[in-house]
Amino acid sequence: MIGANWVVALAGAIFAVGAVGVMIRKNPLIMFMSAEMMWNAAALAFVAYARVYHAINGQVMAFLIIGTAAAEVGIGLAIIVAVYHRRHRLDIDELSSLRG
Numbered sequence: 001m002i003g004a005n006w007v008v009a010l011a012g013a014i015f016a017v018g019a020v021g022v023m024i025r026k027n028p029l030i031m032f033m034s035a036e037m038m039w040n041a042a043a044l045a046f047v048a049y050a051r052v053y054h055a056i057n058g059q060v061m062a063f064l065i066i067g068t069a070a071a072e073v074g075i076g077l078a079i080i081v082a083v084y085h086r087r088h089r090l091d092i093d094e095l096s097s098l099r100g
Contacts (some may be wrong), residue, residue, distance in 0.1 A: 015041035015094035039069040
C-alpha cells in the first residue's frame, strides 16, 4: 500500500514539471499541456488527502477540477487552433501583440 506522503510528493513533482513547462516553453500547445499537468497534480493531492482523512470533500474537489480542466481544454484548444489558422505559427512572443 502506497502512503499518502508518497502520493502528495508525486503530485508536487508533477506540479513542478508543469510549472517549469509553462515558464520555459514558448509553444502555446506545450504550455497548455503543462497547465493541464498542474491541474491534475492538484486533483491528485486532493484525492490523497481525502483518503487520509476519510472525507468526501477531496473527491468532490477532484471532480470539480476535472470538470474545470475539461472546460479549459475545449476553450483553450479552440483558441489555439483559431490562432494557428490565422497566423500559421504558434509563438508566444508573437501572440503577445495580438490586436483586433
